[in-house]
Amino acid sequence: xxxxxxxxxxxxxxxxxxxxxxKVLDDISFEVAKGEFLTIxxxxxxxxxxxxxxxxxxxxxxxxxxxxxxxxxxxxxxDKLATLRNESIGFVFQFHYLLPEFTCLKNVMIPALKxxxxxxxxxxxxxxxxxxxxxxxxxxxxxxxxxxxxQQQRVSIARALINDPAIIMGDEPTxxxxxxxxxxxxxxxxxxxxxxxxxxxxxxxxxxxxKASDRTIEMADGKIINHDKIFE
Amino acid sequence: MRLNVNYEIALTHILTRKKQTLVASMGVTxxxxxxxxxxxxxxxxxxxxxxxxxxxxxxxxVYNKDKISQPLFKSTNxxxxxxxxxxxxxxxxxxxPFRLLEDIKSETYIRYAAPQVNVDxxxxxxxxxxxxxxxGVKILEADAMFNIQSTMLAGNLQTLTSDLNxxxxxxxxxxxxxxxxGDNITLSSAQGVRKIMRITGIFxxxxxxxxxxxxxxxISTAQQLVLQSSDYVTDIYASxxxxxxxxxxxxxxxxxxxxxxxxxxxANADQLAQDNMLGTMTPLISFSIMLVAAFGIYNILNxxxxxxxxxxxxxxxxxxxxxxxxKIFVSEAFIMGFIGTLLGLTFGFIxxxxxxxxxxxxxxxxxxxxxDPKVYATGAxxxxxxxLGAGYFPARNASKIDPVEIxxx
Ligand SMILES: Nc1ncnc2c1ncn2[C@@H]1O[C@H](COP(=O)(O)OP(=O)(O)OP(=O)(O)O)[C@@H](O)[C@H]1O
Ligand SMILES: [Mg+2]
Numbered sequence: 068x069x070x071x072x073x074x075x076x077x078x079x080x081x082x083x084x085x086x087x088x089x090k091v092l093d094d095i096s097f098e099v100a101k102g103e104f105l106t107i108x109x110x111x112x113x114x115x116x117x118x119x120x121x122x123x124x125x126x127x128x129x130x131x132x133x134x135x136x137x138x139x140x141x142x143x144x145x146d147k148l149a150t151l152r153n154e155s156i157g158f159v160f161q162f163h164y165l166l167p168e169f170t171c172l173k174n175v176m177i178p179a180l181k182x183x184x185x186x187x188x189x190x191x192x193x194x195x196x197x198x199x200x201x202x203x204x205x206x207x208x209x210x211x212x213x214x215x216x217x218q219q220q221r222v223s224i225a226r227a228l229i230n231d232p233a234i235i236m237g238d239e240p241t242x243x244x245x246x247x248x249x250x251x252x253x254x255x256x257x258x259x260x261x262x263x264x265x266x267x268x269x270x271x272x273x274x275x276x277x278k279a280s281d282r283t284i285e286m287a288d289g290k291i292i293n294h295d296k297i298f299e
Numbered sequence: 300m301r302l303n304v305n306y307e308i309a310l311t312h313i314l315t316r317k318k319q320t321l322v323a324s325m326g327v328t329x330x331x332x333x334x335x336x337x338x339x340x341x342x343x344x345x346x347x348x349x350x351x352x353x354x355x356x357x358x359x360x361v362y363n364k365d366k367i368s369q370p371l372f373k374s375t376n377x378x379x380x381x382x383x384x385x386x387x388x389x390x391x392x393x394x395x396p397f398r399l400l401e402d403i404k405s406e407t408y409i410r411y412a413a414p415q416v417n418v419d420x421x422x423x424x425x426x427x428x429x430x431x432x433x434x435g436v437k438i439l440e441a442d443a444m445f446n447i448q449s450t451m452l453a454g455n456l457q458t459l460t461s462d463l464n465x466x467x468x469x470x471x472x473x474x475x476x477x478x479x480x481g482d483n484i485t486l487s488s489a490q491g492v493r494k495i496m497r498i499t500g501i502f503x504x505x506x507x508x509x510x511x512x513x514x515x516x517x518i519s520t521a522q523q524l525v526l527q528s529s530d531y532v533t534d535i536y537a538s539x540x541x542x543x544x545x546x547x548x549x550x551x552x553x554x555x556x557x558x559x560x561x562x563x564x565x566a567n568a569d570q571l572a573q574d575n576m577l578g579t580m581t582p583l584i585s586f587s588i589m590l591v592a593a594f595g596i597y598n599i600l601n602x603x604x605x606x607x608x609x610x611x612x613x614x615x616x617x618x619x620x621x622x623x624x625x626k627i628f629v630s631e632a633f634i635m636g637f638i639g640t641l642l643g644l645t646f647g648f649i650x651x652x653x654x655x656x657x658x659x660x661x662x663x664x665x666x667x668x669x670x671d672p673k674v675y676a677t678g679a680x681x682x683x684x685x686x687l688g689a690g691y692f693p694a695r696n697a698s699k700i701d702p703v704e705i706x707x708x
Binding site for chain 1: 617706
């Protein structure tokens, strides 16, 4: 079966030089298919976040190669990568990162306004939809800094979805959420991957969450030790 | 039309930190206000000083300069030496002056031209004598040119139109000879002519040397004092509509006459050099003021950026480019600069307006300062430009922030 590959790494490696030189990522090679819901697990400090930053194209200081869609991302200029991120990658951070002085709605709208594919009104409408999906319609006009941690995290998920990116990356996207909201987010991810062909790459410590995804990669000490972890 | 996202973000930053914006703007406000104030003083002073010169010096003067003896034959192969050279000019009047006057008047750039007979002489009152220069004028023309009326302290200038025995003297002459309006005074010329005149007016320029020597008399009286007929004229004074370009018109005028043509800038070179010195100091002072204002913006923006590292990282993660970040923060600097400049122009305007009402007293009158559009225009451009410059460097640093480094913390 020939699957459409949306993201691929070849021999990805990365060093940290401080406090002393050590290899935080070692020969990471894997593929993510279009519409795949992939989770990544591993002990704290094994390099999951570090890898995700490389995949997100924000960190360009690595060896090996990264392909997104059919394009080689490795070696592209930072401006080209910024445009690529804007169009094709939605990112949910481990610690919810919103712009504090802006309303939730504006926070969600900003990447879409940057993309400028839709008119302002359309962007506003779409942003409302995404917030509604995550149960935040009542908070839309509140300043982001006045929300609870879990609410902020859900706003940042809404923001990651706004440009209908081909890939949604999350670093413990449900880390701050209660079981009910975790369930909601899971369902959203599931639906996006199944119905809209968007790929999900989510780092998680939640075994149930991982178990329910399409595939789970397990990492240890900067290496992939299992490409399709089986939970029992 | 909606604002571009970058500007919308900049505007939100500005609106959510009004106090810092205001503090940064205040720097520019003070800078621009001082800039306008100091430059208005300088340009006001320049105009005052020029007007002052024009009270006694014409824009252009045509006269017959003393010439030194020259060899009769120019020899190419030998050097001719004349010992004990003398001034050869028999008299320093202009031959056929009214013909030349008409020629000068017919030049398009000439506004007024008037003949004048200047006579070196003594003012005598009893035993006291004072050396001076009598300016034989047609008073109406001379007044049109020099605005003599504005320097009058007492008496009446109009008497000179017809009264051949009337004299208007400088305040210094009056003081030294202890005479006043209505008193008689004797004039004595080098040709030995003595005339008793009645003082009908006293003027005061702010130039002491002029006030202690100069007087106005009827041109015919002056001609009588030097035993000459009515076509004896020593100087033709001309005024032009663009005095600042006097040297250009002087060269033009030189083309139609062999007499010496001198523009006011050449005649007042010393005074102008002083004014220029003041003129070069102010840009330096303005520059330092603006540097301080720029530093205010630079500091506040740097502070904002330090506090907004997270936001910058998020924006970059979401696809904002380095140049978007630069645009955001330069716009913020521009808004601060714009507010500051606008307030600065207003305060500067108020300061200048207040100074205009300050009365210093004669001979200066009101403080010589005025609203010079050029000063306001350069002030505005200067303020905005400096703000943009001060904003650019912190903004460029912000654009180089590595988002991953921020997120890892
Ligand atoms: N800037 C840095 N300089 C040096 N070492 C770093 C830096 N950032 C992370 N590390 C180290 O790299 C390793 C991988 O870190 P990373 O954040 O990727 O772990 P992780 O798998 O995401 O852990 P967690 O599950 O706790 O989030 C850790 O040992 C960490 O101490
Ligand atoms: Mg992590």
